[in-house]
Every structure is written in C-alpha cells, then in structure tokens.
Amino acid sequence: MSDDAAFPLKWTFPARTLAPGGRILVFASGKDRAPAAGELHTNFGMDGAGEYLALAAPDGTVLSAFAPMFPPQREGISYGSAPSLAESRPIHLGIGCRYRVATGTTTGWQTLGYFDGGWSAGQLAVGFDVDGDYDSIIGAGSDTEAAMYDLRSSCYARIPFTVADPTLVRALVLRMKYDDGFDAFINGVKVASRYMEANPQWDSFSTENRIDALNDRYEVFDADAALGALVAGQNVLAIQACNFTANALSIS
Numbered sequence: 001m002s003d004d005a006a007f008p009l010k011w012t013f014p015a016r017t018l019a020p021g022g023r024i025l026v027f028a029s030g031k032d033r034a035p036a037a038g039e040l041h042t043n044f045g046m047d048g049a050g051e052y053l054a055l056a057a058p059d060g061t062v063l064s065a066f067a068p069m070f071p072p073q074r075e076g077i078s079y080g081s082a083p084s085l086a087e088s089r090p091i092h093l094g095i096g097c098r099y100r101v102a103t104g105t106t107t108g109w110q111t112l113g114y115f116d117g118g119w120s121a122g123q124l125a126v127g128f129d130v131d132g133d134y135d136s137i138i139g140a141g142s143d144t145e146a147a148m149y150d151l152r153s154s155c156y157a158r159i160p161f162t163v164a165d166p167t168l169v170r171a172l173v174l175r176m177k178y179d180d181g182f183d184a185f186i187n188g189v190k191v192a193s194r195y196m197e198a199n200p201q202w203d204s205f206s207t208e209n210r211i212d213a214l215n216d217r218y219e220v221f222d223a224d225a226a227l228g229a230l231v232a233g234q235n236v237l238a239i240q241a242c243n244f245t246a247n248a249l250s251i252s
Helices: 224-229
Strands: 053-056 062-066 096-101 120-123 126-128 154-163 173-176 181-186 189-194 219-222 233-242 249-251
Touching: 126 154, 173 181, 173 189, 181 224, 189 219, 189 224
Parallel strands: none
Antiparallel strands: 053 062, 096 120, 096 154, 126 249, 154 233, 173 219, 181 189, 181 233
C-alpha cells in the first residue's frame, strides 16, 4: 500500500492467509507494524482533506487506487472502492418503481409478496425539492412535493428488480442519495439504515438533519445480509425515507 504514486511499495503486508470472504483491517497510523499476528499499521498516515491511496501487487503494479485523491473525510461517513462497473447493476436512476406517501399504518410493505398495485407509479428517484436543486434526478411521476411538503414526513418506495440465478450472486451493494434518513430492505430483509428510529412508524421523522452538502453524492452500503433472501425472477428493494423537517427528500 502507498500514499505516494511514485513509490507504490511504500508499505507491505505480512504473509497472512484469509478465509474465503475474509477481511483484514489496516490502520494508516504511521506506526509501521506488520507482525504475523495482531494489528497492522502502515508507515504512513492519511490526510483527512484527501490524498492519493493505492494497493499494489508485489511487482509494483497498481491494482486499485484513489487517484488523484480520495474524498475529504467526515466523521461517521465511510468510503471505499466500488465494485467493477462490469458487474450487474439492476437498480438505477430512471428505473420504474411504486411509491406511497404515508398517511396511515402500512404493514408488510417491505416484503416481496406485498401488493402495491394501488401505489403511485413512477421512476427513480422519488422525492421533492422546493428549491429545485435536485429536480434533475427526480423521476417522471415521482415528485412528492404536493403530497409531502409541510404535510407528511415519510414516504415508502418499492423498486422491483430481476435476478436470473441467485446462486451466482456473490455480493450486494446499495448506493444511496438521500435526505434525511431511510431504512432499506431486500425481500423483507433490512440491509441498510441511516438516521432512523429503531421501529419507525408511518409518521416518523428522521433522527438527524443530514448535511445538504452530502445530498449530491452516493453513500455505499453492504447489502450482503439479503443474499440468502434472493429468488430467481422478481425481487424487491423496499425503502422508507423520512424527513427531519418538511424539506427536500430523495431516494436513489
């Protein structure tokens, strides 16, 4: 690993064997520790404002890199490398969805078998923005301003997607742009949550007022918890999004 593009072999991993699907944690502390067992520490630190970071093969060939730099770091926000774009991305902006601005208790809406034929039909993203800054990503038929602004705090969305063979799916990643909080489920299994009550109701608010500057970038979540729930054919991503106050909301 290295924080210097001219010196790709700045710090070297010790010889360790990982189990399939295993992970290893490395602290970029500058302490330079690479024992056969125990904590690993690089011989360099990382600039919180962002800088170059790369993983290289033993011959110095860069395998992956944040170049020219990774984004500025913020407390409580994680960054990482995205899966290859060659991998399947069944959910994206513009895909069809069903949504419902919450006006009362709804049960079972997270599950695959729930009937959403009475919900509004639209396209991702779902939400509204009274200032118009995010109008370009709100999908056709999915602007909820009239139903939500100064009226409702919560919206449900169901996005169907197809999996030909679940046994071939090795990982699931959810990329979200959101404001202010959400819970996400795949076939009823919760895979991600940000700034939500433990058991949100139809009229719940988010627990935090998310910084507006973060709304135009994706946050990435590990959704592997739902791997065992995937089925051949149609599956569903179900999301409840909540506002901290009655302002812009978006689901991507």
